[in-house]
Amino acid sequence: MxxxxxxxxxxxxxxxxxxxxxxxxxxxxxxxxxxxxxxxxxxxxxxxxxxxxxxxxxxxxxxxxxxxxxxxxxxxxxxxxxxxxxxxQGFTPELVLDLTPKFVIGHIDTFEEHPDSDHLHVAQVTVDQGETLQIVVGAPNAALGQKVVVAKVGAFMPNGAIIWPGELRKVPSYGMMCAARELQLPNAPQRRGILIIPDSVPTGTAFDFAKGAQLVAAQNAQ
Incomplete structure (x- = not known):
């Protein structure tokens, strides 16, 4: 990474x-x-x-x-x-604009038990530009082969939090799989569990918040 x-x-x-x-x-x-x-x-x-x-x-x-x-x-x-x-003013002009999307569709390629937890899992997730990220996830509905919304390092969450590299019980994690409520989508279920994206949505595409809201509405109607 x-x-x-x-x-x-x-x-x-x-x-x-x-x-x-x-x-x-x-x-x-x-x-x-x-x-x-x-x-x-x-x-x-x-x-x-x-x-x-x-x-x-x-x-x-x-x-x-x-x-x-x-x-x-x-x-x-x-x-x-x-x-x-x-x-x-005498500072180094070091601001670099980054236009790459920070919320993208990821595919869970591997999904293994965390070595020091009975509820966490360690996943390898393909995102955009062919990049694979290691992400530690605790959502009860996460599973191998799913497509999910990944908040990459540098993502500015709707609640103001910023995603940085971190560790969960000494295992590095470079992003977050997002729940609908964490994305603050309208009428999102207020319970644990990540938002599962249909297989038809290409891996690596930027997450569309408007379409995400439509997906939540469709899931609520089921």
Whole structure:
């Protein structure tokens, strides 16, 4: 599993005003900040790796965002403007736009019992671009051969959580198989269990939230 390019952006104008938050990496225990002008860099103290930037008074660089609340889908031009602002303030212009889908249709290729759990399983899941991810899953309805919705590393969940590489009982996991309720699809069942996708949907395609809502409605009608 190679390193992923991550650039997640969000605003909460209602709570924090005109501040654009960009995230490049996962939080660590020891981190620090440095501010130059209206930009704050957050970084890991041991490696100096950038975790993210906060752009105060962000409309001076991306005025079209306005009073936005929630995830921000930055454009190529907006990322270029933010990188120019970083360079102007003396930071490294290191924002890299990632347009690859983070919610994709995956196929469960292998499905084995977790070595240290009686309810978790370890799966190898083919996603987009021929990539295979190891994912630890605890859903009771997950099984070999299914097609599922995979939130890849860098996915910004509807509840605001971000998917990062992790471990469940010392077994690495590089994504999450999603339930309909975790995707906040309308009328999603409020119980444990991932959303199973029909076999006719091609592996590796981006998950369509509107079609997902239709699938849930059809399943509820059965």
């Amino acid at each position: 190679g390193a992923s390019t991550v650039l997640i952006a969000s605003m909460n104008f209602q709570s924090f005003g005109d501040t654009l938050i960009t995230i490049l990496g996962q939080d660590v225990a020891e981190q620090a900040t440095e501010q130059k002008g209206d930009i704050v860099r957050i970084f890991a103290t041991d490696t100096n790796a950038t975790i993210g930037y906060n752009f105060f008074k962000s409309q001076q660089w991306v005025p079209e965002l306005g009073e936005h609340n929630g995830k921000v889908d930055l454009t190529t031009a907006q990322v270029a403007a933010l990188n120019a602002a970083l360079k102007q």
